[in-house]
């Protein structure tokens with residue numbers, strides 16, 4: 437039998453009615469003759485609640501217990517989905533991560549999937565099961581403990597299953613009807629894309645567009661999974677939603693295909709560090725060891741052998757970064773005058789494979805921000821993206837201005 441993977445995000449399983457609706461969609465595919473693997477998220481809001489409980493109980497929590505708690509949301513929806521399908525006379529069974537098993541690394545709260553043996557589920561398909569409902573977002577470590585895959589990780593579960601079971605397609609059902617030129621909640625001019633290249637989707641996801649977890653796009657690209665994003669709220673035709681595909685499948689592209697943003701950034705500046713060989717390693721080594729995800733880095737000009745070093749990181753890692761820098765100062769590895777944290781910044785990025793062949797994208801981006809009177813604090817670029825750090829209060833304005841400037845409401 438051909439296999440199909442269908443993933444339902446939090447809002448698509450938010451209550452029993454929604455689960456029924458999703459189950460009906462699954463039933464349609466079963467009727468077409470597919471063996472279906474359904475991946476479910478926790479009911480929307482549930483994971484946030486569980487994370488909140490962990491933080492309240494133990495601010496510097498043991499990550500193994502964090503995983504034990506937050507993985508539970510998906511267990512509930514997996515069981516309820518299997519029961520709903522059974523009520524519809526569809527032979528279905530739920531699977532927790534460890535039962536499959538989804539084998540992961542032991543990096544608790546951000547584990548990576550290493551392997552998904554297919555024998556157990558395939559044996560049940562062989563016995564007449566039509567739907568395997570798998571709890572997303574989780575797996576089991578070599579030590580036999582429950583792990584989770586990082587926020588939004590059910591997308592990655594879905595793509596990993598599609599690769600492991602050689603599925604015909606991986607459909608990601610969510611609360612929007614596809615991938616848009618920017619978050620439709622921020623710009624009402626956002627336009628749905630019929631297709632987007634893996635590389636662009638990868639950049640958009642990693643720069644903050646949470647419609648797909650970054651790692652899921654990486655996996656889809658590597659294992660050539662046919663990946664589609666579509667709405668669970670509307671009746672869907674076979675070509676609905678957005679197909680994430682190889683660049684070659686795109687007819688033509690604009691210089692910029694999307695605008696992404698990340699709200700909760702911080703800009704940290706070490707004032708007056710010695711400008712000597714090895715200084716960057718002495719700063720960023722301890723930050724990495726402390727688990728700080730440094731993104732943008734700028735070293736300012738040197739004066740009398742001293743310089744300022746600026747970097748950005750997620751705002752909830754500021755305390756960790758400060759601690760790491762203070763320790764490095766105390767141990768004599770680095771010496772600085774002051775560490776200034778600006779916790780009111782956001783990152784806005786434009787992304788497009790068309791940038792490789794179009795000149796002037798950066799100039800246009802900067803001019804558009806200037807027209808809105810938005811000051812740029814840090815800039816980084818790569819072959820297919822340009823990111824700027826700006827004051828958070830201007831984030832929405834910047835996204836809308838850039839969307840207009842690059843005429844993203846119009847197709848290429």
Ligand code: ADP
Pocket residue numbers: 444445446447448477588609610611612614615616617618619620621640644645646647648694
């Ligand atoms: P799910 O619970 O189904 O996994 P998520 O909330 O994780 O859903 O992701 C869907 C959300 O991603 C949308 O509601 C939308 O606000 C947001 N989003 C951000 N950027 C984009 C984009 N470029 N296209 C579509 N949605 C986007």
Ligand code: ASP
Pocket residue numbers: 445446477478483484509572573586587588589590591
């Ligand atoms: N429930 C998890 C989260 O909210 C995983 C997911 O929904 O993808 O992050």
Ligand code: MG
Pocket residue numbers: 445588591646647648649
């Ligand atoms: Mg998600």
